[in-house]
Amino acid sequence: MNVVIHLKKYKLVLGGIGMAGSTLEIKNLHVQIEGKKILKGVDLTIKGGEFHAVMGPNGTGKSTLASAIMGHPKYEITEGSVHLDGEDVLEMEVDERARAGLFLGMQYPSEISGVTTSDFLRSSINARREEGDEIPLMKFIKEMDSTLDYLEIDKNMAQRYLNEGFSGGEKKRNEILQLLLLKPEIAILDEIDSGLDIDALKVVSKGINKLRDENFGCLIITHYQRLLNYITPDHVHVMMQGRIVKSGGPELAQRLEAEGYEWIKDELGIEDETVGQNA
Amino acid sequence: MTVETKLPYDKDYITQFSSDRNEPEWMQVLRLQALEQVDVLEMPKPDKTKIGKWNFSRFKHAAKGDEITSLTELPAEIQDFLDPDNLPENLFIQRNQSVAYATMSEKLKQRGVIFTDIFTALTEHEDLVKRYYMKDAVSIDEHRLTALHVALMNGGIFVYIPKNVQVEEPLQAIFWQEDPEVALFNHVLVVAEENSSLTYVENYISHNDEEETISNVITEVIAQNGAKISFGGVDNFAAGTTNYMNRRGIAYRDATIDWALGQMNDGHTVFENATHLVGDNSSAESKAVVVGRGKQIENFTTKSVHFGKDTHGHILQHGVMKEKATSIFNAIGKIEHGATRSNAEQESRVLMLSEKARGDANPILLIDEDDVTAGHAASVGRVDPMQLYYLMSRGITQTEAERLVIHGFLAPVVSKLPIASVREQLTKIIERKVY
Ligand SMILES: Nc1ncnc2c1ncn2[C@@H]1O[C@H](COP(=O)(O)OP(=O)(O)OP(=O)(O)O)[C@@H](O)[C@H]1O
Ligand SMILES: [Mg+2]
Numbered sequence: 001m002n003v004v005i006h007l008k009k010y011k012l013v014l015g016g017i018g019m020a021g022s023t024l025e026i027k028n029l030h031v032q033i034e035g036k037k038i039l040k041g042v043d044l045t046i047k048g049g050e051f052h053a054v055m056g057p058n059g060t061g062k063s064t065l066a067s068a069i070m071g072h073p074k075y076e077i078t079e080g081s082v083h084l085d086g087e088d089v090l091e092m093e094v095d096e097r098a099r100a101g102l103f104l105g106m107q108y109p110s111e112i113s114g115v116t117t118s119d120f121l122r123s124s125i126n127a128r129r130e131e132g133d134e135i136p137l138m139k140f141i142k143e144m145d146s147t148l149d150y151l152e153i154d155k156n157m158a159q160r161y162l163n164e165g166f167s168g169g170e171k172k173r174n175e176i177l178q179l180l181l182l183k184p185e186i187a188i189l190d191e192i193d194s195g196l197d198i199d200a201l202k203v204v205s206k207g208i209n210k211l212r213d214e215n216f217g218c219l220i221i222t223h224y225q226r227l228l229n230y231i232t233p234d235h236v237h238v239m240m241q242g243r244i245v246k247s248g249g250p251e252l253a254q255r256l257e258a259e260g261y262e263w264i265k266d267e268l269g270i271e272d273e274t275v276g277q278n279a
Numbered sequence: 280m281t282v283e284t285k286l287p288y289d290k291d292y293i294t295q296f297s298s299d300r301n302e303p304e305w306m307q308v309l310r311l312q313a314l315e316q317v318d319v320l321e322m323p324k325p326d327k328t329k330i331g332k333w334n335f336s337r338f339k340h341a342a343k344g345d346e347i348t349s350l351t352e353l354p355a356e357i358q359d360f361l362d363p364d365n366l367p368e369n370l371f372i373q374r375n376q377s378v379a380y381a382t383m384s385e386k387l388k389q390r391g392v393i394f395t396d397i398f399t400a401l402t403e404h405e406d407l408v409k410r411y412y413m414k415d416a417v418s419i420d421e422h423r424l425t426a427l428h429v430a431l432m433n434g435g436i437f438v439y440i441p442k443n444v445q446v447e448e449p450l451q452a453i454f455w456q457e458d459p460e461v462a463l464f465n466h467v468l469v470v471a472e473e474n475s476s477l478t479y480v481e482n483y484i485s486h487n488d489e490e491e492t493i494s495n496v497i498t499e500v501i502a503q504n505g506a507k508i509s510f511g512g513v514d515n516f517a518a519g520t521t522n523y524m525n526r527r528g529i530a531y532r533d534a535t536i537d538w539a540l541g542q543m544n545d546g547h548t549v550f551e552n553a554t555h556l557v558g559d560n561s562s563a564e565s566k567a568v569v570v571g572r573g574k575q576i577e578n579f580t581t582k583s584v585h586f587g588k589d590t591h592g593h594i595l596q597h598g599v600m601k602e603k604a605t606s607i608f609n610a611i612g613k614i615e616h617g618a619t620r621s622n623a624e625q626e627s628r629v630l631m632l633s634e635k636a637r638g639d640a641n642p643i644l645l646i647d648e649d650d651v652t653a654g655h656a657a658s659v660g661r662v663d664p665m666q667l668y669y670l671m672s673r674g675i676t677q678t679e680a681e682r683l684v685i686h687g688f689l690a691p692v693v694s695k696l697p698i699a700s701v702r703e704q705l706t707k708i709i710e711r712k713v714y
Contacts (some may be wrong), residue, residue, distance in 0.1 A: 114686060
């Protein structure tokens, strides 16, 4: 933790000379799970103020990238590095990564019986604060309630057990609720739009856009242009075979929407885009 | 089974003990009859737990406890059971074997509610006690420990709610075993007459981590036709006490008994909670949470026995085992022939926090009738690493994440305890036992 506090001071100084936000730097990342190679050299840098979209067919390693950055226990890093403002993320425990400023909106959030969403949120907020400096209860309730309103979530949800029996859409809104309350430096959102109806999609996009400023960087994993209609990315990347095979601007996502992935495979001579194949 | 049987207490001792308390003659006779059976009867044989080497014979039997004039004289951990801003109107505190404190609201007194120690009840309400004591619920000769209980009964309470009386405010009893070597043979007798209702919550507490003794607690709960009883308990005997705790309910027609029991003892424990659904349309919810630690060995049996038609029994046991603790959870739904349209449901879940802890959940359904429904679920597992990952990904430390998951796991029972301060106290005890 000392390291992180030191880091924040450092950033303040830098802020004075015109740099803002954090930088997440992924270099040559290789990841395997149960002996199976999945990521085979991912390079990607996300800076505060930037929105990146990662697209790609099923089973090409997108969630693996997100999970490996957050520290999912099943994923083993065999090569490469991840740094947040120069600090080695791979050396940190999962909770330290979160407190250092990372957030992962998960494709499949866990259900936790017996723990109310509200208690969980309060613990998460307090985890980032010093002991003895916990958020006052009333302040917490006010913040939670106004964010619930903002995301058009039924207030009763806060008293329900975390994600237990939540619909797909409710789970996704709950991830965004956490995002807004925890205000990370860098967020990775894995298919935050899947399973959302059109109204929910708008609300979720509104939530993500609310954080958009020079201090917030975001990596959005999605299959659909429709999310990117609401959240315009600065950069779009395509993953195949466990690597980023193509990068571009928002127009790349539009072309994928219109033409699919075949043209990229043709261009790069890829026959099978899944991770089982070697590029 | 060979067990050290030599009791340090004989006929003369028991006669004297009974006379000192001015007990009615039938009670003294009952004690002496029971004493004779102690040597003849076998020890109980809880399924899958060997209790042959447990201490059931080394203990002292009698001790006085002083009255207290103010609740502030109580040790802090007992005061925690009480909410100072909202002190119970109906509170009973037993210190060793004496009444240290007792209050009951005027309203309840006027309605004929009885909430008094068992010895006073034996003199002042002799007929009522005689009618129910070791009669309909528990029998003297079930095994050696039931007989021993009757022979040496040295504390307890009698709760009686007359017909049609609804007791809104809970009745709270605290059994404080202050003397570290003295055994508690506590007898709790709760009788709710027709169409009455009550909430009763009891707490057991002792501090003998080193000194050895025993507890032998029998609780008989009688719900007459249409009566509703909500029974909460937090047992917190210290590591030196070997426990035999038997809570049994009898529900007559349209009666309901709901149990919410926190089993927080630190010593070896045989625990039994059975409800006999005797009357048609009677029902029972039996919820229990357990935290085992150290080298504790425990055996829990929760049971519903269906005799009446359209009876409902629902058992829910959740246990957390840490260090080298060992626990057996037996959940028994028994439907007798003729108990048509009855429903026996049960769920036992055990969460293991260490490699060396042992937990075993045995779902047992014994059904002697065709037209019934029954279901069971049982699991023994560890904290789900995916849940921890999810919580930690929000910055929560591993310790805190485990704490949340464990509390969540126990919440279905803890949240059902009827008195807020007792609920909080149980949460604190869980906290202390788990970390
Ligand atoms: N826990 C796991 N155990 C075994 N294989 C896994 C595991 N997680 C991922 N994989 C495998 O790794 C490959 C990449 O999976 P990943 O979830 O990263 O794909 P994705 O790009 O996110 O796909 P989708 O678009 O379907 O979400 C797949 O072949 C998948 O089966
Ligand atoms: Mg995925």
